[in-house]
Amino acid sequence: MSSSPPPSSAAASPSCPKKMIALRSSDGETFEIEEAAALQSKTLENMIDEDCAGTPIPLPNVTGKILAKVVEFCSKHAEPGVDDESLRAWDAEFVNVEQATVFDYILAANFLEIPTLLNLTCNVVADMIRGKTPDEIRKFFNIKSIFSPEEEEEVRRENHWAFE
């Protein structure tokens, strides 16, 4: 029995094979992702429309390690029937990684235009900033303040209401 691939905007039904999209990371690894999951990325959505059938889409800005996780994220978020609470819990686990990886996710989500992942990861970084003093923030993220003491004083005066 053969079935033709479903039109790209329709959800795949259990009896039809789901259309798979191939992606290639910057370091040459190939990944397969279901079309429904790939559509979470506006970038991929545009590329699929102008598709040259079958050839893996090259993503020079994303390494294999990160692309694997992004595929995982998009697949999870394309799954039908997952309730809000479980998805939130899953997301929390997904971003429970070291700082540098969260930043990699942000860049990937930005490049691939995945709003859900971008919001999730940016919020995580905001959580890391929340409640810390400027010194603590600088230390945490290794930000070098090139302000002279006078400049810093001036900025504090400018926005004094936020520091009181």
Place this chain on the structure above:
Amino acid sequence: MDMFSVLTDALIITIISFLPFEEAARTSVLSRRWRDLWRSTANIEFDERFFVRDNVAVETQRVQRLEFINFIRCWPHEDTAELILRRFMLRMSKPCEFKCDVQMCISFAISRDVEVLELDFSDPTWDENDMENHEPEFDLPMQIGLPALESLTLFACSFNPALLINLRSLKHVSFGWIAVRMSTLNDLLRNSTCLESLRLKKCWNLEHLSIFERDLALKTLVIDNCNFHQECFAVEAPNLRSFKYSGSVGNFELLFTRHLEEAELDFGSESEFDESGGELLQTLLSSLDCARVLKVCSYILQVVPTGEEPLRMQSPLNVRHLILNTALHRDEYWGIAFFLKSCPFLETLTLQMSPPRIFPDYQPPFQFDPSRFWSGNIERLYRCVLRTLKVVEVKGFQGTVNETRLLRYLLYNGRAMQELKLYLSNEADGHGGDRSVYFQRAVFVMGFPKASPNAHVMII
């Protein structure tokens, strides 16, 4: 290496937009790069209270207010296509003094297609408990063309009800300090079919509360000290998860489903002991019986045992987490026992210590000796205490006799107990007691005999 060096300015602005406005402003001092990025935040809070302090002279406040207005006027207004504004909040008292600026702010927010709009013109000097009806401080222009608006908060700001018709994407609505008619609410519920939460704070002119829209998507309903012509509350909300009510006791007809997760009842505004109020409260509680989290006030603790069944609810409650707003004084003992007996699956008990509410004509259902009430007679061995209660928290612990009596009882009988958390009160008790005294008393509680070998006491 600076972790943010790999991110573009736009991405940093996206991150900053998740911070509260004050914290966003504080990022200005992190480095030269960060100095002005925060001004592109998608989350704006123009809050007078950032500038105007309440512990200074009136003259100083006037100067601070002018500084606030100046701050608003100097805010970058360029209409760049990339600059998203997701949330706009304006909070100031007496907006009539700066009408033009307020109107400009509102136009600014509308022109940027905000998703969340909050206008709070209430005055911090207004008494929270005073039911006096204040004239609205501002009148919202008829047209706010914001079809994408998801969240609207209007405090002391009147509006033409027809305005709500076009706001079909509304998910969250909060009205405060204004007159609202039931017909406006019904129109809102009918038009905004995605509405998830509705909060009414200090509203008046409501005839009663009557909510019967079909397929109501509403998940949260909060009624906070509103003034109704008739205290009748009939609500059918099959998707409701959270119900909070504070005000006077009235006639409640609530049709909720097993989706209800939490309920909070606060009848603190009642000033008299109603010896026939128990029946009404028990009926109300049974309509909330699916809730996993239940918070009740001292009035309920004192009045609920006056119903026909003074010892427990006719059918058990599903409550896993019970929060009592209490002073643990003897007039509340029967009520506390009532709830312990009615919540056979209780896992967490939170005692929020508050000043005692004494009703001069309080009558207990039976004569009793307060000093022996919690002494572990067989009547006090409740299923939840023996089998399921794991965590007890005391917020504002001072170590009074009332507190220690109950805690001794819970530790002595609580076979499943794992944690007793004592959050010390930071306030002086008027008898020379302070945090160090409370600490000593908490240490004393640590030494009480415990039924559960796993139970341990934490002092916080």
